Amino acid sequence: MENSICEIVGCQYLEMIMISGDNLSLWNDTPTKSAIVGYVHAVTDPNNAKFVPEVERVATFDNDGTLWLEKPLYMQLHHLIRQIGLVAASNPAVRIKQPFKAVYENDQAWFKEAAAGVSKGDLAKAMSIIAGAAEALEGMTIDEFNSNARDFLTNTKDARFNVPYKQLTYKPMVELIHYLQNNEFAVYITSGGGRDFMRSVSEEIYSTPRQNVIGSDIEYAYEIDTRSRAQVVRTVKVEQPIDNESGKPIHIGRTISRRPIFAAGNSDGDIEMLQYAKSHTGLSLGVLVHHDDADREYAYDEGAEEALERAVGNGWVVVSMKNDWKQIF
Amino acid sequence: MENSICEIVGCQYLEMIMISGDNLSLWNDTPTKSAIVGYVHAVTDPNNAKFVPEVERVATFDNDGTLWLEKPLYMQLHHLIRQIGLVAASNPAVRIKQPFKAVYENDQAWFKEAAAGVSKGDLAKAMSIIAGAAEALEGMTIDEFNSNARDFLTNTKDARFNVPYKQLTYKPMVELIHYLQNNEFAVYITSGGGRDFMRSVSEEIYSTPRQNVIGSDIEYAYEIDTRSRAQVVRTVKVEQPIDNESGKPIHIGRTISRRPIFAAGNSDGDIEMLQYAKSHTGLSLGVLVHHDDADREYAYDEGAEEALERAVGNGWVVVSMKNDWKQIF
Numbered sequence: 101m102e103n104s105i106c107e108i109v110g111c112q113y114l115e116m117i118m119i120s121g122d123n124l125s126l127w128n129d130t131p132t133k134s135a136i137v138g139y140v141h142a143v144t145d146p147n148n149a150k151f152v153p154e155v156e157r158v159a160t161f162d163n164d165g166t167l168w169l170e171k172p173l174y175m176q177l178h179h180l181i182r183q184i185g186l187v188a189a190s191n192p193a194v195r196i197k198q199p200f201k202a203v204y205e206n207d208q209a210w211f212k213e214a215a216a217g218v219s220k221g222d223l224a225k226a227m228s229i230i231a232g233a234a235e236a237l238e239g240m241t242i243d244e245f246n247s248n249a250r251d252f253l254t255n256t257k258d259a260r261f262n263v264p265y266k267q268l269t270y271k272p273m274v275e276l277i278h279y280l281q282n283n284e285f286a287v288y289i290t291s292g293g294g295r296d297f298m299r300s301v302s303e304e305i306y307s308t309p310r311q312n313v314i315g316s317d318i319e320y321a322y323e324i325d326t327r328s329r330a331q332v333v334r335t336v337k338v339e340q341p342i343d344n345e346s347g348k349p350i351h352i353g354r355t356i357s358r359r360p361i362f363a364a365g366n367s368d369g370d371i372e373m374l375q376y377a378k379s380h381t382g383l384s385l386g387v388l389v390h391h392d393d394a395d396r397e398y399a400y401d402e403g404a405e406e407a408l409e410r411a412v413g414n415g416w417v418v419v420s421m422k423n424d425w426k427q428i429f
Numbered sequence: 430m431e432n433s434i435c436e437i438v439g440c441q442y443l444e445m446i447m448i449s450g451d452n453l454s455l456w457n458d459t460p461t462k463s464a465i466v467g468y469v470h471a472v473t474d475p476n477n478a479k480f481v482p483e484v485e486r487v488a489t490f491d492n493d494g495t496l497w498l499e500k501p502l503y504m505q506l507h508h509l510i511r512q513i514g515l516v517a518a519s520n521p522a523v524r525i526k527q528p529f530k531a532v533y534e535n536d537q538a539w540f541k542e543a544a545a546g547v548s549k550g551d552l553a554k555a556m557s558i559i560a561g562a563a564e565a566l567e568g569m570t571i572d573e574f575n576s577n578a579r580d581f582l583t584n585t586k587d588a589r590f591n592v593p594y595k596q597l598t599y600k601p602m603v604e605l606i607h608y609l610q611n612n613e614f615a616v617y618i619t620s621g622g623g624r625d626f627m628r629s630v631s632e633e634i635y636s637t638p639r640q641n642v643i644g645s646d647i648e649y650a651y652e653i654d655t656r657s658r659a660q661v662v663r664t665v666k667v668e669q670p671i672d673n674e675s676g677k678p679i680h681i682g683r684t685i686s687r688r689p690i691f692a693a694g695n696s697d698g699d700i701e702m703l704q705y706a707k708s709h710t711g712l713s714l715g716v717l718v719h720h721d722d723a724d725r726e727y728a729y730d731e732g733a734e735e736a737l738e739r740a741v742g743n744g745w746v747v748v749s750m751k752n753d754w755k756q757i758f
Contacts, residue, residue, distance in 0.1 A: 155632070242682050286640075299686050303484070310686040311615075311640070320682050322675035322701055329708040330701065332682035346651035353571050353649050353661035355684075357628050357639040372651055372659065379658040 123279050125426075126272040132424045135417045136276070139385045143361065144283050150383040152361055154284040159362035160352055160373060161277065163291035163298055163315070166366040166389050167306070169258065169268040171398045176293045178265075179252045180233035187236040198225070199232040234318055234336040241331045242296065242320075249300035261429065266301050272425045273364070273389070277306055285362065290314040290352060292344035292369055314351045316342040348373035364389065367404045374407075378414055386416035393422040452608050454755075455601040461753045464746045465605070468714045472690065473612050479712040481690055483613040488691035489681055489702060490606065492620035492627055492644070495695040495718050496635065498587065498597040500727045505622045507594075508581045509562035516565040527554070528561040563647055563665040570660045571625065571649075578629035590758065595630050601754045602693070602718070606635055614691065619643040619681060621673035621698055643680045645671040673698040678705035693718065696733045703736075707743055715745035722751040 123140075127133040143152040164170040181203055188195050188204035195204050202210035214225035237245065253266040261268060277287050287308055291298060295315030302308045319337045324330055341347035349372050352360065363370070363377035364387040374386040388411050391400050401408060411418050421428060452469075456462040472481040493499040510532055517524050517533035524533050531539035543554035566574065582595040590597060606616050616637055620627060624644030631637045648666045653659055670676035678701050681689065692699070692706035693716040703715040717740050720729050730737060740747050750757060 155638075242686055243688075246686065296686060309484075311684060317683075320679045322678050322705075324704075330678065330704040331708070332678050332705070349651050349659060349661050350649045354646075355640060357571055357575065357625060359572075375653075375659040376651075376661070379660070 124272070124275055126275050128424055128426055130420075130424050132417055132419055136385070136387070139362075139383070140279070140283050143383055152382045156358060156361065156382065157280075157283070157285040158288065158356055158358045158360040159277075159280050159285045160288045160290050160314075160348075160360040160364075160377070161273070162348075162365040162367070162370045162373070163289050164293050165391065166364055166370070167269055167273050167277075167289065169261075169265075169397070171400070174293060175253065175265050175268075176297050177229070178256070179249060179297065180229065180236075182252060182256070183236045183248070184229070184232050194235075199229045203232075230338070231336070234334075234338070237318070237334050238336050240334050242333075245296055245334060246300045249294075249297045253301050263429070266305055268429055269305050270389075270421075270425070270428055272427070274306060276364075277308065280362065281307065286312070286356075288312045288314055288352070288356065288360075290343055290348055290373065292316055292342060292347075295343070314343060314355050316344070316347075344369040346372045349376035352376065361385070363387070365407065366391065368406045369403075371407050371410060374410075374414070374416055378416075386411075386414060387419060388416045389419045390421065392420050393425075393428065395422075396428045397421055453601070453604055455604050457753055457755055459749075459753050461746055461748055465714070465716070468691075468712070469608070469612050472712055481711045485687060485690065485711065486609075486612070486614040487617065487685055487687050487689045488606075488609050488614045489617045489619050489643075489677075489689040489693075489706070490602070491677075491694040491696070491699045491702070492618050493622050494720065495693055495699070496598055496602050496606075496618065498590075498594075498726070500729070503622060504582065504594050504597075505626050506558070507585070508578060508626065509558065509565075511581060511585070512565045512577070513558070513561045523564075528558045532561075559667070560665070563663075563667070566647070566663050567665050569663050571662075574625055574663060575629045578623075578626045582630050592758070595634055597758055598634050599718075599750075599754070599757055601756070603635060605693075606637065609691065610636065615641070615685075617641045617643055617681070617685065617689075619672055619677055619702065621645055621671060621676075624672070643672060643684050645673070645676075675701045677702035681705065690714070692716070694736065695720065697735045698732075700736050700739060703739075703743070703745060707745075715740075715743060716748060717745045718748045719750065721749050722754075722757065724751075725757045726750055 123137060124133055142148050142150040143157065145151060161167055164174055168175070184199055184203045188200040194200040214229065217223060218226050240248070254264055257264055258268055280287055289298060289302060289306065289308055289312065293315055295313055295317040298315060299310040299313045302310060302313045317339055319335045319339050320332050321335050322330070322332055341350060343351045348370065352373065359380050360377045361380050361382055361384045363373050365374055366389040377384045378386055388407055390408065391398055393399060408418070452466060453462055471477050471479040472486065474480060490496055493503055513528055513532045517529040523529040543558065546552060547555050583593055585594055586592060587594060587597055609616050618627060618631060618635065618637055618641065622644055624642055624646040627644060628639040628642045631639060631642045646668055648664045648668050649661050650664050651659070651661055670679055672680045677699065681702065688709050689706045690709050690711055690713045692702050694703055695718040706713045707715055717736055719737065720727050722728060737747070
């Protein structure tokens with residue numbers, strides 16, 4: 101590993117890396133950290149042949165499983181189910197249909213079937229959760245949704261770790277975001293999950309402004325409300341394409357109009373984004389977070405098999421949560 | 430006019446405005462300028478009851494006719510026609526169909542019919558220009574389109590003013606953008622016209638980063654090119670909704686997740702954006718640029734009749750290009 105860094109960024113940097121350990125204080129002194137710090141030094145040093153001007157320093161991070169916990173359930177799915185439950189509790193009429201009925205009756209068997217359907221490619225029940233949530237959130241303004249999501253992430257605790265969801269970010273990754281921002285990278289978060297869900301806390305937990313958060317979301321509509329105020333409200337239709345797989349570089353192109361030189365993900369849905377960064381004409385770095393720490397988080401390769409395999413041939417840096425991070429949360 | 434500013438922002442500001450004239454040096458000392466400067470002072474002074482924190486200071490500007498020339502033809506339409514001509518010149522096969530035939534043969538009668546159709550609501554020919562342009566640009570990467578558009582705006586001269594298009598921005602409006610940026614406003618440009626067309630020069634001519642430019646555009650696709658590089662390329666399908674009328678607040682909501690407190694436009698397509706800003710719970714300002722200077726630019730109310738009428742009831746500040754601006758280009 102050290103040989104290849106030496107080759108890529110120039111061997112004089114290896115020495116510099118030794119004295120700059122404080123930049124990523126939550127990372128162990130492993131080749132992974134050297135690769136990241138060596139890369140950042142190379143592209144930010146005007147005397148290095150690999151120097152990249154500030155305006156082109158774009159970094160994109162996946163969110164679920166890359167910046168925050170995604171097991172046992174995506175936080176957003178938990179939020180949607182809660183919202184369905186709130187509507188079912190206040191409106192008996194919706195309880196005759198799914199998924200309102202299942203949530204209201206806490207019908208675990210129905211949810212197990214939905215989960216089993218996902219793995220068998222039978223998405224009907226899973227899609228009904230999305231559709232039910234869209235219905236439960238329909239007509240909500242941007243500000244209302246923002247408060248609702250922030251409230252959920254602030255006040256709902258994870259069952260295993262017993263702290264609010266918004267504290268379950270991977271602190272070494274948050275430190276990496278700040279390190280890049282301090283080196284004049286424009287950092288974007290780009291997730292298959294809900295854009296506005298993440299935006300509700302992105303400024304607080306990642307120091308990343310709302311407009312730098314890209315993601316999938318519902319379409320909006322414009323309307324004048326009963327108090328004659330102009331509002332932008334949620335519809336029930338999902339915006340296309342969703343921000344996953346090939347949708348990631350498409351959303352990145354649309355939003356930024358620049359190709360990232362740095363990209364970080366953790367699953368097969370991030371492959372296209374990592375490829376897109378790798379195809380930059382300048383020196384780029386791809387990072388893949390590997391969930392291999394069952395004690396402190398979870399250990400799973402499921403959904404990341406292809407990404408892990410491609411990491412080798414593509415030179416993506418694989419981060420071992422177990423070996424590379426001093427702490428996780 | 431001065432009474433109402435006094436009422437809104439506090440009379441102590443009128444005095445301050447007198448000594449801060451340099452902020453908008455290309456603007457005459459009229460009530461229009463006082464209204465704008467008085468507004469900015471009010472929302473940026475922590476001791477003023479109308480103070481708005483930096484993070485909420487969002488300003489949105491329409492582009493065509495608000496920041497740069499839109500007559501006699503939208504610059505972008507000129508660009509699309511040029512692109513159709515380039516394809517027609519190099520590929521005889523396309524010349525059998527419209528609009529390639531008309532552009533190649535410089536068939537002015539065909540274009541006149543297309544223009545006449547627009548005013549009669551018969552959009553078939555006009556739409557064929559858009560479709561032809563989409564075909565002419567299909568498969569182009571984001572970077573290629575960016576270079577192509579920048580080249581056009583840099584090297585194509587306007588027939589009347591005999592300078593390159595990118596110089597035909599309204600300098601008092603560019604000064605206003607900088608004034609707001611200096612007062613910690615996040616400035617966005619939001620146009621019915623092409624997002625990536627404007628982005629090709631936005632950093633140079635408006636000091637506004639690409640990602641702060643919102644607009645209509647074509648959908649993108651992801652592909653691996655013949656040299657195995659990952660690319661994001663243009664398709665022929667127009668992204669919905671286009672960024673005009675109710676599409677403007679929708680695009681603003683999607684991109685920023687915050688409601689603007691300052692919005693500037695010049696036509697009926699900007700009404701919903703101006704309404705959206707006006708419905709901010711904090712003090713907001715709407716600005717409407719009125720084209721009333723046939724000598725130095727153009728004089729026309731066409732397409733802005735309703736906006737001009739609503740300006741009165743809504744308290745939008747109407748900018749007279751003739752009386753309020755010392756210079757235009």
